[in-house]
Amino acid sequence: MTSDVPVAPGPPVLVDADPPTDLSRGLWLVKWLLLFPHVVVLVFLWLAFVVLTVVAFVAILFTARYPAWIFRFTAGVLRWSWRVSYYGYGALGTDRYPPFTLADVPDYPARLEITPPGRLSRGLVLVKWWLLALPHYAVVTLFLGASGSRTLETASGETVVVDVPPYPGLVGLLVLFAAVVLLFRARYPRGMFDLVMGMQRWVWRVTVYAGLMTDVYPPFRLDLGARDPARPATSPPGGTP
Template identity: 60%
Template sequence: MTTTPAAYDPVRVDAALEAPLSRWLWLVKWLLLIPHYVVLIFLWIAFMLVSVVAFFAILITERYPRPLFDFNVGVLRWTWRVSYYGYGALATDRYPPFSLGAEPDYPARLDITYPERLSRGLVLVKWWLLAIPHYIVIGFFVGGYGSGSCGGGLVFVLAIIAAVILAFTEKYPKDLFDLIIGLNRWVLRVAAYAGLMTDAYPPFRLDMGGSDPAVGHDRGTGGRPF
């Protein structure tokens, strides 16, 4: 199944590889991120509860209440920044802020366009039935449903490989970075769809690179379809 990048305009994921990176900080980032992991546990519980409320709101009104939408976007942003600093990428040494906001100066960014209308019919099936093929794929990527922030799966393995190469060469391999961001972008697109935040079905396509190749936005030229 393929779609054009335009079909994925609502979800935009960008990242900038920072340099220089510490050769050994990655060994202790799991410890440094414990406060974030604790907060994220509660944020994801809230995310699930908010999604349930949004489900009924969409079913009745065809709208995702804007305050609830903004909160859940914030949870995904927070998760993505933690993942990027931690073992979902290990591509920055800038400690992630404790924030639900956009934080445009941070090297990992996520934005989702607010939908004016959402389908009542799709809300009944997209988060479980329609998303099943993607759940299988991203389960391989991250070792379970999530963003890879806590490790596991292909993303974690590739990030560790990149960190080991960095330790010996002082350079993070650019091609490996592009692949890791592409995998994370796929996971975050599915998270937004399963979270009822868009009706745009995630494409089975790996858009690699730090700049999101979504059509209609100034995303640069870093994204490369795989």
């Protein structure tokens, strides 16, 4: 709990991907089945992520440090999740099956790098994950979709709960359209890919911030394209501790 996370230079979050090439016309129809083992593992990983983030919250509150051993795990969970999302219905950007590992895989088509935070604000940790992030949560909901229920009161005064149809989100709609184009034309529209990457980049920046892994507030900016524009020109996509 007392060990510090070594500080690395650079932006707090970098999200990169290789543009899709040579994609199968119809593999996306069964990727939901192929990804089932990953989904099962990720359920347990994300449960652990939440529990350890609470531990990190307490550590930051008292020591102003994010424990290194927790960071290595939580960063690995986010990397794993991004690879699965990119392969699956978060982008359909590759047909290369994602590896079962928390480690960085530099040659995989989807890469997520998180700069270890070093010293963090004790006070900011109390509000950044809910109050300060609220505007971003609204944008993320627009991108990723949501579902739920509403409580309504009838004319007779009776209260009823009505299920709200799930909203697939802009990313889901764009990926679905790209899948249809892929099915009939065997190509992924590049402009659509760039837009999906911009939205995903926004989502992962917010996830890292809300996960207490940085104090740098995510920009309200849609950075399009395969290569993260925040990456220094001389810095090739690489690994994260």
